[in-house]
Amino acid sequence: MAIDEIVTDENLLKVLDASRDARVQALSLVDQIAATGPIENASPEALQEASKQQKLLITNLAQLRGLHRAAYFAARQTKSQTSEARQEVDRLHLQLQNLYYEQRHLQGEILACESYDHTYQQLPLIPLEEFLALKPEHANDDEVTLMIARIDHERSEREALEQKRMELLKRKQKLIADNKKRKEDLANLDKELEKFIDAAKPIQKLLDKNV
Incomplete structure (x- = not known):
């Protein structure tokens, strides 16, 4: 694969182009000096042309150094941006992992709540059909609302029964007290x-004697 197909950055492509131009210029200068021979035997025109080519080579090298410096700073900036982007990606990845662990924890808590054997599930409630027959207004309630209504109904029924039990207990105590008083009265009468x-x-x- 050619290097032009690997390198796509504009600054690096300029460096490659300048490097190729400088290389061609240097080889051309070397060939020209080799063809001219020793400097002391070279003609003034050949020396002038060699000097001209040397100046062009120096110019190309100066341009190459400038492009190389620019590419270096651009690469360093890109490296810094890449490092910052990598840190951001790592931060987001860590945040995603934390969210994943939190999700698993919440799913576990939800499962524990759903499988928890709550006391209300053991209440001896009246059958659903019987409750709906007594309270038809709850026929379209959802499961939670319906359960709350059944528990409220059971509570009110138990409160009514407890009130009735307390009334009967008071009557019993009064009857016991009345019976006790009657027993005391009978004992006193005896x-x-x-x-x-x-x-x-x-x-x-005396009556027996007089008879």
Whole structure:
């Protein structure tokens, strides 16, 4: 593959062109000096032409150095930009990895929440069909809203039953207290009756004697 097909940067292409021109100029100068022979035997015209070619070569070399310097600074700038771009890519890649790990963590948390055996799932709720028969306004509710409504219904039912139980308990306690009082009254009545019987015994004896 030719070097022109490998190098595509404009500054480097200028360096290659100037390098080729300088090389051709140098070879031409070498050939001319070789053809002229020793300097002391060279004609003034040949020496003048050689001097002219040498000046052109120096000019080409100066241009080549300038282009080389420009290409060097351009390459250094490109290298710096490439380094900054690589750092940005590395930063974005690290950020992407962090997001990936966070996504996996959140997916794990979601799975744990979905598989968690919550207490409400163990509540002895009435069957869904029976609930909807009692509360038809919830027939089109979503799953979450429907579950909340069933739990609220169960809570209200239990509160009503608890209130009724407390009322029955109060009635029971009142009946127990009434029964206790009646027992005490009966016990007192028995004592009074025994006292009455004991007090009536002398009179009974007296009556028995007179009969």
